[in-house]
Amino acid sequence: MPGQENSSDKEKNLELFLSIGLDERTARNTIANSKVTSNLTAVIHEADVTHGCDRTVGNLLYSVSTKYPTNALVHRPTLLEYVVSSKIKTPAQLEAAFSFLAVTASENFKLKDFEQACGVGVEVSAEEIEKSVNEVFEENKGAILEQRYRTNVGDLFAHLRKRHPWADPKIVKKLIDAKLYELLGERTAADDEKVPKKKKEKIPKVEEKSVVVSTPEQPSEEEINPFLIFTQPEENFKVHTEVFFSDGSILRCCNTKELLEKHLKVTGGRVLTRFPPEPNGYLHIGHAKAMFVDFGLAKDRGGGCYLRYDDTNPEAEKKEYIDHIEEIVKWMGWEPFKITYTSDYFQDLYDLAVELIRRGHAYVDHQTPEEVKKYRENKMNSPWRDRPIAESLKLFEDMRRGLIEEGKATLRMKQDMQSDNYNMYDLIAYRMKFTPHPHAGDKWCVYPSYDYAHCIVDSLENVTHSLCTLEFETRRASYYWLLHSLGLYQPYVWEYSRLNISNTVMSKRKLNKLVTEKWVDGWDDPRLMTLAGLRRRGVTSTAINTFVRGIGITRSDCSMIRVDRLEYHIREELNKTAPRTMVVLNPLKVVITNLEAGSTLDLDARKWPDVQADDVSAYYKVPFSNVVYIESSDFRTKDSKDYYGLAPGKSVLLRYAFPIKCTDVIFDDDKETVLEIRAEYDPSKKTKPKGVLHWVAEPSPGVDPLNIEVRLFDKLFLSENPAELEDWLTDLNPQSKVVIPNAYAVSSLGTAAVGDKFQFERLGYFVVDKDSTPEKLVFNRTVTLRDSYNKGGK
Numbered sequence: 001m002p003g004q005e006n007s008s009d010k011e012k013n014l015e016l017f018l019s020i021g022l023d024e025r026t027a028r029n030t031i032a033n034s035k036v037t038s039n040l041t042a043v044i045h046e047a048d049v050t051h052g053c054d055r056t057v058g059n060l061l062y063s064v065s066t067k068y069p070t071n072a073l074v075h076r077p078t079l080l081e082y083v084v085s086s087k088i089k090t091p092a093q094l095e096a097a098f099s100f101l102a103v104t105a106s107e108n109f110k111l112k113d114f115e116q117a118c119g120v121g122v123e124v125s126a127e128e129i130e131k132s133v134n135e136v137f138e139e140n141k142g143a144i145l146e147q148r149y150r151t152n153v154g155d156l157f158a159h160l161r162k163r164h165p166w167a168d169p170k171i172v173k174k175l176i177d178a179k180l181y182e183l184l185g186e187r188t189a190a191d192d193e194k195v196p197k198k199k200k201e202k203i204p205k206v207e208e209k210s211v212v213v214s215t216p217e218q219p220s221e222e223e224i225n226p227f228l229i230f231t232q233p234e235e236n237f238k239v240h241t242e243v244f245f246s247d248g249s250i251l252r253c254c255n256t257k258e259l260l261e262k263h264l265k266v267t268g269g270r271v272l273t274r275f276p277p278e279p280n281g282y283l284h285i286g287h288a289k290a291m292f293v294d295f296g297l298a299k300d301r302g303g304g305c306y307l308r309y310d311d312t313n314p315e316a317e318k319k320e321y322i323d324h325i326e327e328i329v330k331w332m333g334w335e336p337f338k339i340t341y342t343s344d345y346f347q348d349l350y351d352l353a354v355e356l357i358r359r360g361h362a363y364v365d366h367q368t369p370e371e372v373k374k375y376r377e378n379k380m381n382s383p384w385r386d387r388p389i390a391e392s393l394k395l396f397e398d399m400r401r402g403l404i405e406e407g408k409a410t411l412r413m414k415q416d417m418q419s420d421n422y423n424m425y426d427l428i429a430y431r432m433k434f435t436p437h438p439h440a441g442d443k444w445c446v447y448p449s450y451d452y453a454h455c456i457v458d459s460l461e462n463v464t465h466s467l468c469t470l471e472f473e474t475r476r477a478s479y480y481w482l483l484h485s486l487g488l489y490q491p492y493v494w495e496y497s498r499l500n501i502s503n504t505v506m507s508k509r510k511l512n513k514l515v516t517e518k519w520v521d522g523w524d525d526p527r528l529m530t531l532a533g534l535r536r537r538g539v540t541s542t543a544i545n546t547f548v549r550g551i552g553i554t555r556s557d558c559s560m561i562r563v564d565r566l567e568y569h570i571r572e573e574l575n576k577t578a579p580r581t582m583v584v585l586n587p588l589k590v591v592i593t594n595l596e597a598g599s600t601l602d603l604d605a606r607k608w609p610d611v612q613a614d615d616v617s618a619y620y621k622v623p624f625s626n627v628v629y630i631e632s633s634d635f636r637t638k639d640s641k642d643y644y645g646l647a648p649g650k651s652v653l654l655r656y657a658f659p660i661k662c663t664d665v666i667f668d669d670d671k672e673t674v675l676e677i678r679a680e681y682d683p684s685k686k687t688k689p690k691g692v693l694h695w696v697a698e699p700s701p702g703v704d705p706l707n708i709e710v711r712l713f714d715k716l717f718l719s720e721n722p723a724e725l726e727d728w729l730t731d732l733n734p735q736s737k738v739v740i741p742n743a744y745a746v747s748s749l750g751t752a753a754v755g756d757k758f759q760f761e762r763l764g765y766f767v768v769d770k771d772s773t774p775e776k777l778v779f780n781r782t783v784t785l786r787d788s789y790n791k792g793g794k
Contacts, residue, residue, distance in 0.1 A: 013037055016044060021055030022062060026556070030062075032474050034420035035244060040065035047080040057084060059556060060094055066555075069102035075109075082120065093118045093166070119166035126171055132163045133175045137183065148184050149191040154225055186610075187576070226553045227300040233269055233464040236260055236492050243477040246418035253480040255490050263462055263489045271303030272337070272464050275329070276454070279309050279438075280316035281508045282523040282530045283328050285544065285566075289499040292548045293467050295334040304337025306461055311343050312448050314437040322438075324523075328531050332541045342453050343440040345460055349448045350400065352456060352486055353411060353429055357392045361485045362429060364395035365412045376425040379417050385426070399432055402445045406432045413452070415481060423474045424481070427451045455479040459488040466491040469498040470555065496553050502562045503715035503733075504529045505723050519732065520716075526780050527716040527736050537713060538757050538767030538782030543573045560721060567783045574757060574765045574782065579607035582622065582655070582694045583745045583760040583779075585710055587629035590695075592660060594680045595626040598701045605656040605746075620748045624657050627698040629705065629744050634693050635677060637665065644691030646677070652691040655761065659687040694761045696744040705744040709778045711769070712738040745777075752777060759785075 010031050017027035017040065030036050043065045044050055049057070060083045068076060079097055082088040088097060100109075100117040115121065136159045137144065144151050153176060160172050231238075237260050243251040255263070275294040277283060298305040307329055311317050329336065342349075356362040365384050367375065375382060396411055398404050411430035419425065429452035436442040455478075458466045466479075473495045483490045505511065506529055514520045514528070523530055526537035534544065547569040551561060582605065601624040611618035630646065639647035646652045651661040664678035696705045714736050722731045752758070756768045764785050769778040 013041060016041065016050065019052035020044060020049060020058030020061060021053065022058055023559070026062070026470075029470060029473065032422070035242070036066060039068075043076070043080065046077050047084050049084060053084070056089065057086070060088070060091070063091070063094055067098060069098055072101040072104060075101050075104065078111075078114075082118075087115075087120045088118055090166075093120070122166040124164045124167040126175075129160070129164060129167050129171055130175050132160055133172070133179050136160060136163075137179050141183070144180075144183060149180070149187050151180070153180075225300070226549070227297045229553065230297055230465055230494065231492060233267065233271060234260075234264060236263075236464065236490070241476055241480055241493065243424075243480060244420070245416050246420075251481065251484060253484070253490060259487075259489045267462050267464065270464075271298055271301035272306070272462055273298045273303070273467060274306040274308045274458065274461065274463050275334075275336075276306075276308045276310045276342075277325055278313070278316070278508075279311055279318065279321040279325060280313070281321060281512055282324055282532050284506045284511065284531060285501060285529045285534065285548075286499045286506050288332060288531060288544050289548045289551070290467075290469070291329065291332055291334055292545060293496060293553055295336075296549075297465060297467070298337065303464070305334070306463070307336035307339045308457065308461070309339075309341045309343075309439070310450065310454070311341050311437070311439055312450060312453050314433060314435045314440075314447065317438050319438060324532065328535075331535065332531065333545065340461065341439050342448075342457055343437060345453070345457050346440055346444055346448070348460060349453055349456060350446070353448070353452070354393065354396065356413070356429070356482075356486060357389060357396060357411075359485060360389060361414050362392065362411055363387055363414055364392045364399070365410050365426075366408060367410075368407075372428075376417075376422070379425070381417050382412065382426065385412075385414065385417075396430070396446075399430065399446050400444075402432075402434065404432065406434050406445075408432075411446075413478075413482065415478065419477075421474055421477050423451070423478050427478055451475065451478055452482065455482055455491075456486070456488065458491045459483055462489065463491045466493045468493075468495055470495045471498065495555065497556055497559075499548070499551065500560045500721075501529060501566065502560055502720040503717045503722070504563070505717070505728065507723065510723065510728070513729075519729065526711075526713050536767075536769065537780055538574075538765060539570055540573055540577075543569045546573070562720075563715065570783050571765070571785075574759065578757040578759045578765055579620075580605075580609070580759045580761055581607075581620070581746055581749055582696055583708070583710070583743055583749070583763065583766075584629045584631055584694065584696045584705075585740050585743045585763065586632040587696070587705075587742075587744045588632040588635055588674065588677065590628050590630055590660070590677045590679050592626045592628065592681050593663065593678055597626050600625045600697075600700065603656050620746075622656060622746050622748070623697050623699045624654075625697045625699070625701070628654065628695045629697070630654075630693050630695050632674075635662075635674065637674070645693065646679075646691070651682075651687050651689040652693050653689050654681075654695045655692050657695070658682055658685060659689055661687070694763075696746055699747050706747050706750050707776065708743050708745045708749070709776060710740040710743045710766070710781070711778065712740065712781045714738075749777065757782070 013031055014027050017030055018024065022030070030040060040062060043061050047061060049061070053061075061080070064076070064079065064083065068079075079088070079101065082097070083094070088094055096118045097114070100114060136156055140156070156176055157169075157172060160167065160176075164172075237255050237257065239252040239254045241253040243253065245251070273294045275291055277287060295305045297303075307326065309322060309325070326339065353362065363382075363385055364387070365372075365382050367382055367384075372382075395404070395409060399409055399411070409432065410428045412426045413429050415424045415426050417425055428449050430446050430448055432445055433447055434445050437444060437447075455466070476493055479493060480490060505514075511523075511528065511530065515523055520528060524532035524536045526533050531544070535541075547566050550565075550569070602621045603624050604619045605622045606618060607620055608618050634645040634652075636643060636645060636647050639650055644652070646660075646662050648662050648665060651659050653659050659682040660679040661682070662677055662679050665674055666676040666678070667673060668675050698705060715733055716736045717728075717731045718733050719725060719731050722728045725731055749758070752768050754768050754770050754772055757765065758767075759765050762785070765782040766779040767782055769780045771778045
């Protein structure tokens, strides 16, 4: 029987799946699903790649095993030949093949028609794409010049897709961006200003087509519209999931015509999604991806997204977390359609549990957690599974009234203990807890489980798309089984890959351990990938959303995204929005001997590169006196050819000021430690040294420059994937936080407020921290200036 697959078979399948390029997580998730395992194994054998293949082909084979139209199985070998030979080599071509075969079904077809439908053999050159880009821009030039960088690039892309459906989207995107720059020049501050929304006016139709420019959102680097993969609400009558039972029966999950019509009448056909965090901790960057998917789909379709607190566990929830979640969702730029709590539906959930018992689909159980675990592992029914319905109804009522001791009874769903899916082994629907609820008070002492409440509340709220990460895929069967058993409307369920970022941990358990055991300085420690931590570090919500959008929405749960990629998007934004200034972290005193002591020159320094000389707002004043400070690391006692800093007898240029030449070095008593440098400056600026240094001067004689504290943050963990380590805490980076208590800054920084962001020239991007006081400012390093992310990479 398929349910009796032994460990040896699983290991063989794991080895097989890894050989086609699947990552271990995806391979193991696949093995947990007997249907997908069976399909993928069959596909691999049909494709004759049992000895392995490259990753690109393997990912396409995985898609065939999960998405191939079942009405056209007779043609699957033909499709596999095209995949293995790389005649079909992109997801877009594969999707086109699925559509073609779904319509063809088991009928014969001409290969010529198939190849034409899938773009087989079509190669679109960069020259052809460039020519079409020029044509599209010429056709829409007026609208583009009017809207400038608010032009909806997605529409431009759509024009190109119509002309070249099989063109490489990355080349298209690159050429569109280049053409925009050629036509419009540098992006200005005015381009980023929000335009107040105007009421739509009806205008007469004209023959000439123009680009729709109503939305300023720019496309991502990988996807133009990642939400096109999702169905429309009115299509939710189709079977898209099958649940296989051990008795051979199959539940084909779909809505009846009556249920769907009722749902559409309530929603008006709008897309409704939900973002359902548990209020038991602070949200992290993985939740940013979930928000982008849930809120983003709703926004794209003109619908709404619930912010729903999944508050079924009264012991773990705190108002602090609830307040944080609502605030951080809005900071991320999302506006909930409605804020709800699972606890709002406690009465409905209880009533439906009673109905589930009445229908013979639930029973009160008295097994201990250890017994439940043992019985599930051995696929054994609970001794109380077949107790009379009336008995379970009475006991469940006793549970509600608190007449049974905590831990002595649960309500379990009567599912399929012989299933291949562990999540169909009579999951717990209700357990008892004599704990007041933060939102519902002390009315209840029975609380629903996630597996019971989640799907029902989705249905009650008329959610159209229930979207979650891939680890919940095996719960699909339970989700639909429960809604089917109660005769409730069934939302469309779809799972996507979770966000995995290098050099950090994102499980709430590990994050909680770091915070409660004080390995870090709270939930908003800038080293954490919590959204509060990233915000405190100076990362903007727009940079996070751009990063998430660039990753895309896929089911490939295989990649570890390097933190460099996030840093790339952070730099891209801060480079445009953070004014430049000068700070010296480890000051070394330089006395300029040919400049009169007490004299001060006010020089102009640029806030932004490439500014116009007559733009007064783009400059700030810096004092230049006979005492300046440079970085200790910018001076050496011995010069070399590849060194551009200051050395005895050598000249450097002080940025925005003058060239200086080192004439003497004052050492400490140990004859090694440099205390002070003597130098002469060239007021004529005839000297042209190669090295350019940042600096800070005494604003007036005997007065030190502005003293600030600077915190240099780096990766929290040394390993790319510390979560895989057994003793993960030993992997903490001892240099993840370095505090410099007495850095020197130009005096204009003295007016900076908490949250203000700057580029410290030659050092990186920094933000004013909340620990700042009127006496002393504290700056956190957001990111260095160095960019190690290659956009063509992972």
